[in-house]
Amino acid sequence: MNEEPFSQVRRRCFERAFACLACFVAVATFAADKLPELFDVKAVDEFLSEQVRREGRVGMSVTIVRNGETVLAKGYGKRSIEDKRPVEPDTVFAIGSVSKQFTCVTALLLAEDGRLSVNDPVAKYYPDLTRAKDITLLDLMNHTSGYPDYYPLDFLDRHLRKRINPDELLRQYAGGKLDFEPGTKWSYSNTGYILLGRIVEKVSGESLGDCLSRRIFKPLGMEHTFYELNPSDGRIAAGYLSFLLSDPELAAPEASGWLGGAGGIYSTPADLAKWDLALIGGKVVNPASYALMTKSRKLPDGKLTEYGCGLSITLQNGREVIAHNGAVSGFNTFNAIVPSTRSAVIMTCNMEGGLGLMPNQMLALLLKEQSNVPAVSGPPATDTVKAILAQVQKAKVDRKQFAEEFNQYLTDEKIAGVSKRLKPYGTPTKTEPISSNERGGMEVTWTRPCSKKVRLKSRCIAALMPSLSSFSSIASDPTPRLKCLHPRAPVRAGTAEAGSPCREQSVRLLPDTARDDVGEFPR
Template sequence: MNCFWSAPLLVSLLGAPPELPKSFDLTAVDTYIAGQVKAKGFVGLSVAVMRDGKIVFAKGYGQRSIEKNLPVEPGTSFAVGSITKQFTCACVLLLAEQGKLSIDDPVSKYYPNLTRAKDITLRDLMNHTAGYPDYYPLDFVDRRMLKPISTDALLKEYAGGKLDFEPGARFSYSNTGYILLGGVVEKVSGASFGTFVETRLLKPLKMEHARFGSSAGLSAATGYTAFALGAPEPAEPEAGGWIDAAGGLWASASDLLQWDLALTTGKVLKPESYKVMTAPRTLTTGKVSNYACGLQIATVDGNTVLEHTGGVSGFVSANTFIPRARTGIVVLSNTEHVSTSKLRGELFRLLLKDVEARDVPPVPKVAGVGPKEAVLGLIEEMTGGKVDRTKLGEEYSVYLTDERVKTGGARLKALGAPEKVEVRGTYERGGMEVATVILTYKTATVRALLYRTPDGKIQQLLYYAE
């Protein structure tokens, strides 16, 4: 059960999918996803999008059950695998806020018989820097995991032997550490891990389609797998005890976006705890790991992005969120043999493009004629030797002396009439409309940069040789 799980790409035998939209237009995106589900052979898919703190898109595609011919609906719950880890870390930090533990407590305080328990902290477990071997490094359920196992037995087997590396020296993804964290939560809280998660996180946040450990009572998807491009068949789930605090959560796509918003806006943890949860880890070697506590921290086009993927038997998931914009996307699939990586990457880039576009100040609406007409009008006045200064801003009118009108007008007149005039684009600066106008003459090309205030007055018109 890897954090960055990726199944082999299924070769489409169902025809070419529709083209990716050029913007995050919800209707076009819906059509694109539906086409991808059909073309790539997904059994089922659920996608939800949040913009500015509001869920603006939540839709299911394909089937949650082939055998029962049931569709994926917006409220369908999926096993979300390793996305569970951020909930596990939040539980640990909540207990730390109550003074019941410290994330720098040594493992020996709770499990004294484990390897190097005095040298490994809870923080190491959350950051995947403890060195305990991962009990689930593969992407299929092997014979071990078909039989139930207790937490103590799992930890004795996988945290009671040789370490993979010195504690704190490396990042290496390990589900073992998260099973251990779940055990710590139980010992400290006196409740089962599932009860603690549900009473402290899922119910208060009204995650109505979320449960821990079991999909009982939910409208849940069945997980499917296939081998070597074969037909999908129900996947054999991991037996009891094998995923728990490392990957035992069920949720809908919208549930996870509600979680993202609550976590990043201070409704789950205190500011100092959230800072810990999202802080990259500096290793003993001086190298920095961008895996914080149950979250991968990335910087994309200047935006901090919180993300995590998940994979358990029959399911893959991805949760990506941009805290400053309160915007994110969740993609859940019950088809472990078809990769969602390309699709979710494409959708996230479109969403990020939308976020960036909303950051750009709108171009002011300017009274009067358009940029092309304004430039040609002033050029005509200059070549005629007389300018209507009521159309000019005060400073530009002072700058545009009679001498400049005379000499500049003569040079422009010598070029003759432009053969082509093109507005290359407009943007906002200082509350003004800025327009670039390209004038193509027989013997020269001139770039005119026009600044106008909303009242239509020209505050600048300068000319540059192209």
């Protein structure tokens, strides 16, 4: 349905795109407390608790796994405003389209049994649907079938409030005109997953719920996970919505027949953590099936969709992340797994849009590793940039900071020329840090000096050198660049074998409207 900006494609399933109105609510509620800078369980717990308490969310349940161990499993807020019962770790929430990965696994298990193939045409099971001979089960899993989505809106419209037979749903939405030629494009389609669930039922000879329970829920000990519960079931948290900053109000659920294999599962974050670890640990499907699940579909034009079978597949901080969001009326869910570290973030909320930015924030913290940037003492990069720029603009450079060989290279004529070219840009009024990283055992720091006339970018590299040994002007484009080294003292004993750490700087002057598109910037 919707793509998320975490570089990670968070395809919200059943997932309401939070168009303008819902988005307005989410944006308005996230100004509260500061996010912890590093992953610390106590700090994360306090942050999440405060988010629920102060920001008008009803209830939330969270499980975080690091290195295969659950480090946080807790409920926050209320499962129901009316009876004021708190959210407990075993409180059940609707997980929306996080259900899709489960539906895919039931099909893959049947394929492992030799009872179907993911390359089977839909016509083998539903011959009367549009282009059924040209659309495969894998197309349904990958969202490349071309079948229109029956649930693209951000609210529960009238037809979703009326019961429907799943086969009638398929006749209406998979029996008409396609959105595109099968296999040529990617477009989120809940319709395809209703169809996939019905095919699983036909092949297995049992209901999708029974198949899920027998082959997944019970073997994995997922005691609080169910398929298509009655919304009045006391184990489920009450679902809420808010319209343009209104107080939370009870959300009407989708009527029978509309969720199915696309979004019909109810669970807890703790149970989903069991699923996550089992899935990446080879305890659910065989290696070939797992590889297919986590393989991004490649379109005929060469574009990768970043979506496999019920999972988005992206790289963040150099690590593969497989994830999916979910949303049905009154509920919001997020499930992300980092296979390489056996870590996961699972969050559920009983208010539409209630998770907001928190999943991104928690995942970023989980992925944040201890910095390998060398610690270097002395003036910070921002001060160094301002000092060097001021010296050059005035054509009065302190040559004591330069090595002898470089002083020979840096003639008075060169300094005069650079000064003349830089003066029109004005004196920087502030210099802001942007990012730091390690390269070649050195600290590389990007900063942004700003003046009333222009915005600048600078790169400062702190290295172990006896003295400043380079400073040059590079005129390879219309905007001048500066490159220099500034001596700094080592932070701790043993960091420098000879001499002191130095800082190399590259400054690029850019207009105020320029984008942050310099290489080496994190996206």
